Amino acid sequence: MIETPQGPTTKAALPEVRPDVLGHVASAVVHSVINRFSAIVSQAEMLKARRPTPAEAARQADAIIAAALEGSTLARRLAEYARSSTVSAMTSVDLDALITSRLAVRRNDAPDGVALVGDLAARAVFPGDAPRLSIMLDCLIDNAFEALESVGRGGLVTVATRTDPQGWLELDVRDDGPGMAPDVLELALEPFFSTKAEHSGLGLPLARSLWRRHRGAFSIDAPLGRGALVRLTRPLSD
Numbered sequence: 001m002i003e004t005p006q007g008p009t010t011k012a013a014l015p016e017v018r019p020d021v022l023g024h025v026a027s028a029v030v031h032s033v034i035n036r037f038s039a040i041v042s043q044a045e046m047l048k049a050r051r052p053t054p055a056e057a058a059r060q061a062d063a064i065i066a067a068a069l070e071g072s073t074l075a076r077r078l079a080e081y082a083r084s085s086t087v088s089a090m091t092s093v094d095l096d097a098l099i100t101s102r103l104a105v106r107r108n109d110a111p112d113g114v115a116l117v118g119d120l121a122a123r124a125v126f127p128g129d130a131p132r133l134s135i136m137l138d139c140l141i142d143n144a145f146e147a148l149e150s151v152g153r154g155g156l157v158t159v160a161t162r163t164d165p166q167g168w169l170e171l172d173v174r175d176d177g178p179g180m181a182p183d184v185l186e187l188a189l190e191p192f193f194s195t196k197a198e199h200s201g202l203g204l205p206l207a208r209s210l211w212r213r214h215r216g217a218f219s220i221d222a223p224l225g226r227g228a229l230v231r232l233t234r235p236l237s238d
Contacts, residue, residue: 036071040064093128095171096120099159102137111145113154122161124169124236128214136210139203140173140230147177147228163236171232180222204230 043060046052052060099120107116141157148155160172208218211232222228 036067039067040071043067090127090129092125093130093133095124095126095128095133095169096122096161098130098133099137099161099171102134102141103159106138106141109141109145110157111149111154114145114148114157115155116141116157117159119158119160122163122169122171124161124163126169126214126234126236132210132213136207137173139207139210143203143207143230144173144175144177144228147175151178164233167236169234169236173230174227176227179224179226179228180220181224 043064047057047060099118103116103118110116137159141159144157148157155176158172158174160170160174162170164170204220207230211218211234214234216232216234219231219233220228221231
């Protein structure tokens, strides 16, 4: 699945996000958040009605915490998706430095046996929204972590930057996970589409929306059984 940007002399204007998308996402997220709250209430009622052992109480408390965190994550991502189409104040962003900082944090979240590494050579500085770019990176890293966790064999996630011969910035997030079947790849950027019932399906659409706000294009290459490559590009000069 590839989107190619164009400009007057390089690569094409990117289409705006369809106006009906946010409503669709909001409806789906509300339903999912309600399910999380139902799980929280159910576990709390069990704690109140019974006298569980300390181990049982700890498991139920963990379930409550997990459901609450999932609900808050969904709500935060919906809020960011809504804000991603609005104009924000841009500052000078050193992309390699931003990625280095995020990788240091996200290595703590890697599934067992999964390594998260950087290969940063772009040395690109451009006008951007650093907090939203951080959220975008988190979405892409989460997607790669989830792909590798689904096969349970460890693996490698690489975040790389470079400039191409035409002077365009390239940001790649690559994993050596299971890849995607063609029909799944076709829907991968649809809000709330996921092959895993417990996942929101907002990560990739949100990442694309945030990158588009930075005059960028977004593509996915994920042959079945051969991992996935998410490539983000943008002109270095505005």
